[in-house]
Amino acid sequence: MTAQRLRIVLTAALLLMALPALAQQTAQPHAGEKTTSEVPTGLYQIPGQTEVTSPDEVPLFVPAQDKIIGRVSIPDGKLATLVQPEGRVWRDFRQVWLKWGAGIIILGAAAALTLFYLLKGTLRIEHGRSGRWVPRFTTLDRFAHWTTAVSFLTLALTGLLVTFGRPILVPLFGHEVLTPLAQAGKILHNFTSVPFVLGLVLMAVLWIRDNIPERADWIWIKTGGGILRKVSEHPEAGRFNAGQKLVFWGVLSGGGALAISGFLMMVPFAFTGVTGMQWIHVIHAVVAAFMIAMILGHIYIGTLGMEGAFDAMGRGEVDENWAIEHHRGWYNEMFRRQREPPAGSGHPAGAE
Amino acid sequence: MARMTFLCDSERCIECNACVTSCKNEHEVPWGMNRRRVVTINDGLPGERSISMACMHCTDAPCASVCPVDCFYRTEDGVVLHSKELCIGCGYCFYACPFGAPQYPQATNFGGRGKMDKCTFCSGGPVTDSTPAEYQTYGTNRLAEGKLPLCAEMCSTRSLMAGDQEMLAAIYRERVVRRGYGSGAWGWATAYGAANPGRAFQPGRGV
Numbered sequence: 286m287t288a289q290r291l292r293i294v295l296t297a298a299l300l301l302m303a304l305p306a307l308a309q310q311t312a313q314p315h316a317g318e319k320t321t322s323e324v325p326t327g328l329y330q331i332p333g334q335t336e337v338t339s340p341d342e343v344p345l346f347v348p349a350q351d352k353i354i355g356r357v358s359i360p361d362g363k364l365a366t367l368v369q370p371e372g373r374v375w376r377d378f379r380q381v382w383l384k385w386g387a388g389i390i391i392l393g394a395a396a397a398l399t400l401f402y403l404l405k406g407t408l409r410i411e412h413g414r415s416g417r418w419v420p421r422f423t424t425l426d427r428f429a430h431w432t433t434a435v436s437f438l439t440l441a442l443t444g445l446l447v448t449f450g451r452p453i454l455v456p457l458f459g460h461e462v463l464t465p466l467a468q469a470g471k472i473l474h475n476f477t478s479v480p481f482v483l484g485l486v487l488m489a490v491l492w493i494r495d496n497i498p499e500r501a502d503w504i505w506i507k508t509g510g511g512i513l514r515k516v517s518e519h520p521e522a523g524r525f526n527a528g529q530k531l532v533f534w535g536v537l538s539g540g541g542a543l544a545i546s547g548f549l550m551m552v553p554f555a556f557t558g559v560t561g562m563q564w565i566h567v568i569h570a571v572v573a574a575f576m577i578a579m580i581l582g583h584i585y586i587g588t589l590g591m592e593g594a595f596d597a598m599g600r601g602e603v604d605e606n607w608a609i610e611h612h613r614g615w616y617n618e619m620f621r622r623q624r625e626p627p628a629g630s631g632h633p634a635g636a637e
Numbered sequence: 638m639a640r641m642t643f644l645c646d647s648e649r650c651i652e653c654n655a656c657v658t659s660c661k662n663e664h665e666v667p668w669g670m671n672r673r674r675v676v677t678i679n680d681g682l683p684g685e686r687s688i689s690m691a692c693m694h695c696t697d698a699p700c701a702s703v704c705p706v707d708c709f710y711r712t713e714d715g716v717v718l719h720s721k722e723l724c725i726g727c728g729y730c731f732y733a734c735p736f737g738a739p740q741y742p743q744a745t746n747f748g749g750r751g752k753m754d755k756c757t758f759c760s761g762g763p764v765t766d767s768t769p770a771e772y773q774t775y776g777t778n779r780l781a782e783g784k785l786p787l788c789a790e791m792c793s794t795r796s797l798m799a800g801d802q803e804m805l806a807a808i809y810r811e812r813v814v815r816r817g818y819g820s821g822a823w824g825w826a827t828a829y830g831a832a833n834p835g836r837a838f839q840p841g842r843g844v
Binding site: 337338339340341343344345346347348353355356357358359361363364365366367368369370372373375376379380447448450451455456460463464467468471472475553559562563566 | 678728729823
């Protein structure tokens, strides 16, 4: 057995040593002539070139180095690929890199937010609630946001189920629980993509005007939105501050990438071969991991992290003091448009 | 216990496709799916060779590793089988499989591809042996009847062989010594070269 192993190793080593020579030959083939070196390694040998005199010398395990594509007589082109070693790399990605990578990114974001909460707590409205409400998001704004939000959460959870369901749920509940969940999850994942993309498009149309980056955003980023420096230096922001703009563009580009790669996976092999499908899966998974981490931060600051922030998307109105503290530029602009004095007016309805 | 394997001697395959046809007929594999196929390399050129390829029943099976619902298992004979009860038709096994073995009844149905189907080494699935239910879902169970896979039994040149790894290796070695040359047991390094058998089949892990 050990002798056999040794032989395998030696054969493999010899083949590896022969590879550069093979590559050189294939790189410069004789004009109009196919050389035998173009035959994939291990597929056949030339009679008389190999001296095999005893059964022990016969190579059995000859490693396949490259993808080998031939011709098949059945009407399924992708089966012409005899062997695709890339499958091993994709397996490593899915089983090792993705699980650790996505796990670290998502749990890391959650840990960072927890730490931030323990250190800073909920960011309060500095001057307390005024009791006066300022309209911030229309019904259509909120419809776009919540359509995207609910479908994203569904997509994220079902996506995580397909990625982490087996190592977590099988030991806990068994196959009988995981399969129906994964089956339903897969269908949900596919169909929820439609409202997700609709919400994405709607948000883009509604908010792209207010999300164009401007000079003031740089100050916001440098001060960390007033978190890194004193609150008295709270930077002035328009309708959306630089953080919100980052989330907007992140959601738009990340969501767009997820949508395109996702729809391509729904029509497997329609536009690309097996290597392409593997890449599409990798892109989808990596973007999804980062987007889940980003949305965790977004959810945190919109609920637990900041007093008064949830009202914006919850009831569509925000407290006047919150508006002044966080979006003074937007607040002033809104009243300039209304031609009304900023103080004392209880219901500035009609403003965007 | 035997360790069931396939060995295709590329020096002998004449691309007659009898293995493909007999497999399709034996198991009544639906239209558009092929548990076995013959691939010709360098077609029409010097050094043309054909290889009959199906699921190789890998030791460290990539399909079993990447399966999100852990539907694959290994029989005592080392045959890699899967449960169509558990399969959700995600298509991941095809991306991982080095040999392109997994097949799906639908090209696409808004992402749903139906239960995966592949070569069972003519040994059915996780239901009672030789029942109509097993036949309809997984095909015939020749191994339970003491027979080897039909594709190999049908092979007119004895290029495709199925059976215990040690026995196939002995036959192949003898052949190569007699004719003086041979290309290696095709695909064996990929399928059976793994040092850690069974790792892919751990329910909660599958690395």
